[in-house]
Amino acid sequence: MQNETPEGQKQAAGTQGTLWEQQPPKDENQLAAHVEKLRHQIEEANYQYYIEDNPTLTDAEYDQLMRELQQIEQEHPELVSPESPTQRVGSTPTQEVPQHRHPVPMLSLANARNEKELREWYKRAKNILPDATFSYVCELKIDGLAMALTYEKGKLTIGASRGDGMVGEDWTPNVRTIRTIPQRLRGDRIPDRVEVRGEIYMSIDSFEKLNAEITGGKLFANPRNAAAGSLRQKDPRITASRNLNFFGYQIGYIDGMQVHSQWETLQLLKEWGFPVNPNIQLAHSLDEVLEYCNKWENERFNLPYEIDGVVIKINDLAQQEELGVVARDPRWAIAFKYPPTQVATRLLDIRVNVGRTGSLNPWAMLEPINIRGVTVSRAALHNEEDIQRKDLRIGDWVLVQRAGEVIPQVVKPVIERRTGQEEVYHLPENCPRCGTKIVRIPDQAMAYCPNPHCPGRNFESITHFVSKPAMDIDTIGEKTCEQLVDAGLIQTVSDFYNLTKDQLLQLEGVKEKSANNMIGAIEASKSRPFSRLLFALGIRYVGEKTAQILANTFGDIDQLMNASEEQINAIPGIGPKIGHSVYTWFQQPANRDLIQRLRAAGVNMKEERHGQDGPLAGQTFLLTGRLSSMSRPKAEEAIKQLGGTIATGVSKSLNHLIVGEDAGSKLAKAQKAGVPVHDEQWLLDLLAQYQQKAEA
């Protein structure tokens, strides 16, 4: 859940790099001027957001301005005016598009950012209707743009945007290109006239594809802006090409038919053929509502579209009517908003890392900002081309996004905030670590340092070697690697196997116990599966999967070293690019030397093929949730050791689903498919049974 203390909110706002003065105005004149300034900033932001589809503030910054204005107006009612943005929604529609006057205004929603604010909303409703008991419909707040679709005798006649809530823009020809919006209502309960409301949105996939295709022009900040920009096109063919989608969620008005609740509305919309979001839920208490809000706060990152919160609506339409509207927000609904995933900050510098394959990886050094509780000070920038396509300049204000577990991304610069002092970036012509002239491979966006002894490459290859999915020498972290390299103890990865405890003890901060642990982990790494070693070598394009395929096919290192390029290419799942890379790697004398040294140290170079004859051969397993006795990869490894196979997903043919704590959707799927489900203890017993036999 989000921070409930006002301090926390202030902090979060303070880290956004605010654009306005924080000093509270002292006298009345100053206050009035401050209010004017706030209104002007909000109006300007509204225009950029609703008309240009190109926000110049992040939502968090905008919301902060709005809240400040609302607060001042609340404390100084004499300053409220009907023109204030707190009294109106959206923005005045543009003149170039036919206008549509909404028979029932399209309102905005009041926000709650935490449990306390949600309970306050409930109390306000309860104050008006003290005797009522409420049930609530919880819906995801789809981040798109609201549309009002008019159907006469079941036929779509008008599709209009919200505009300023009273008058919207008539985009009917464009709306007709959206395939999931029915041209004609289905079923036999067709009213004379109805206005269906819902959200036009763009999936994250389509948004990313669209942005990737844009060169030279302005990128869209997020799927919402991309959806709005794609709908608001003079040429409907462009709208048609943009893969827009729709969820229906409300009825504006209906003639010749009675509807009594929001839940019933949603069922009716489905019956008429509208897509209705599958994650709607009817709740009978505020606690249930909160549970729903909490659940989706993290799960939202698994959805194929963006949501920025949850909308909670009082289910009973008669109660809704009684509760009515205040300013521009209905009292019977509220938006529970999640902390923003996108914030604006300064791009202080662009730096370059040298990856283990020699690739030059630019990254953004950012003025530290807090995004969803985590301080972000760097973000990956894929390559030079990407930096140029996005037109990122050093000194820019940039939008930074952190969604799900992914590494923060720089979305785009805020061009409107440029001062002219920003610097265009070019990748250095020479490797920043060793000075060798970099090479660019035609048709590839990446640039490489070709020097096999580059200290940058070398260091990355060393940390890669010890990393968990590689040799799993996990007691030796990045810092120790640095110390070992600095002390001259490690030059190539085979040097790990010559390290002595005394040498480790000489390093700063290394004590008896950790030295023992390190030596133990190095020793244990000698018997990792061959595929791990192949991955750990850091051959370009050889990821974990490819390493597994190579290990399975060739069985041991000598077979692989002696294979021709054609033989490697002939393996299913290995393309010529990978084949060439693997083949040339093993041809280089330095690499052959390395293999010899690893072999001499006793590192395993043979794949044990138990696939066909292990006791679990022919059985498929899938693990979900958190195990308490070991990590999931360890458990999977143990199953594979015994000949079992790890499935990639739930299907009818899966033999066993092992369920840990906090299991996700796989459990439900497996139950539906009739797959046997077991707990962790079952797996432990199974493994113990065979492991004992093997030892006996």
Ligand SMILES: NC(=O)c1ccc[n+]([C@@H]2O[C@H](COP(=O)([O-])OP(=O)(O)OC[C@H]3O[C@@H](n4cnc5c(N)ncnc54)[C@H](O)[C@@H]3O)[C@@H](O)[C@H]2O)c1
């Ligand atoms: N960055 C900027 O410069 C800028 C400018 C203006 C507005 N904004 C953003 O827009 C917000 C206010 O705008 P608003 O009034 O358009 O939206 P809102 O957040 O007040 O919510 C109302 C909107 O929610 C949408 N919605 C999605 N799912 C829904 C559902 N299931 N049921 C009902 N409605 C649903 C509809 O489009 C509806 O119009 C601000 O809080 C801010 O985040 C940002």
Ligand SMILES: [Zn+2]
């Ligand atoms: Zn270099």
